[in-house]
Amino acid sequence: MVDHWVFVENLYNTTFTLFFFVLMCLMYYIGVKGYRAKNSYGGISSILCGICYLIFGYYNSVVGFFTYPWMGFMVWWIFIILVANLIFTTIIRVDIKKMRREADDGEVTKESILRKYIRRMTQENPYKDDIPFKMELIRKSFHLSGFLLVIAFFGFLSLPPLTSLVNDGIINLIQQLQPSYEVIWGSLSSYPFGLGSFQAVVEITMFALIGSLAFAIVSDIIRIVWGPEYSIFNFLTKSMLRNKEKNAAGPQIYIITGFIFSYMLYMAGIIHIFVFFAGILIACLSDATAAIIGKKYGKHKIVLRNEEVKSVEGFVAGVGLAYIIGFMLVGPVYALMGALVFFLTDYLPAVTADNILNPIFIPLGIQFLVFLLGLPIGWF
Secondary structure, eight states: OOOHHHHHHHHHHHHHHHHHHHHHHHHHHHHHHHHHTTOHHHHHHHHHHHHHHHHHHHHHHHTOSSOTTHHHHHHHHHHHHHHHHHHHHHHHHHHHHHHHHHHHHTOOOOOOHHHHHHHHHHHSOOEESSOOHHHHHHHHGGGGHHHHHHHHHHOBTTBOOHHHHHHHHHHHHHHHTHHHHHHHHOOGGGOOOOTTOHHHHHHHHHHHHHHHHHHHHHHHHHHHHHOGGGOHHHHHHTOOEEGGGTTSOOHHHHHHHHHHHHHHHHHTTSSOHHHHHHHHHIIIIIHHHHHHHHHHHOOSEEEOTTSOEEEHHHHHHHHHHHHHHHHHHHOHHHHHHHHHHHHHHHHSOSSSOHHHHHHHHHHHHHHHHHHHHOOOSSOO
16 A cells, blocks of 8 residues: 555655646747747747756656655645736736726726736737847846856855755744644655755755746746736736747746756756856846846947847957856866857857756766866866
8 A cells, every 4th residue: 555645755756857848838839839930039949948847747756756755745846836926917807898998988997016017018019129238238138047047056255155045944834833834734754954954955956946937937927828017027027028038938937947957957967067067157147247248338230140240349248258257166177168158159059049048058068078188177
């Protein structure tokens, strides 16, 4: 007879695996929809995300991203996100109906922040070819998430890793709530991590990555299928969308997916942790720097193969910073590979988003060079 808690663990793990397979199907649908709408960039990038989710689902079913009860926590987090998005879309639908009724009756009411947002999303075209510099700064600020990952995993100066603090806080909480915890999750002794556990840092960092993906992607799928006015992520970030995001996933989906893929390779023992962080920090900071410098100071334009226009100034800033980041984390030799891969994925793209290519191929490129040369990672 199967133990009750073993059954619960398997149920949560299967549900979590199905979550990735459902995402795979939805991203394939979105990718085909975007491709047929002549957005090959967004369509192919979305399908590539779907392939990643297929790999994530397979990895979780065979190896597992989390130990119990953390995969259960993730399933509940996904459920909460779904409910929150359902509530938000319902509020938007009700408000839209009220606005139409008031317009028909000739009523004039003071507009709330929510109604201003609805009018901007429905009466103007939210998808633009080019966006203002200020909005570019807001969009690129998302790339600072790379710093948050560093603090989550390593901490900062006297601050221990944030994930370690979270684990210690969870342990203290469940000790205080022991009877309730044991009813829902099983024996307190089965909790897998102790105070200051390094494995807790590893798994909770992945929890933060996948939890962020779940929050962003559910909202983004709603944006694509129902309309941008129904996206809670779009409302919270006040983002201005680009044409290549129409009928396709947004850049935040690509970059988080790339993070998860590379971090999964670290968890599987394929790449070194410093290689992972060198890759994602180059992907985050070099890309953002290149875009901001190019938009603000770019005078000498370059037309890429996909007809996107960038600048020499942005190119120099991005590649230069890529080498500096690599130099600090993996050493001067491997930094050359990081800068080279960044150049290839960011400035010679075909029809795929560099936001997903950079965080995957930069760590893989550096690790491949480590395998070939066998030199120590870091300064030497």
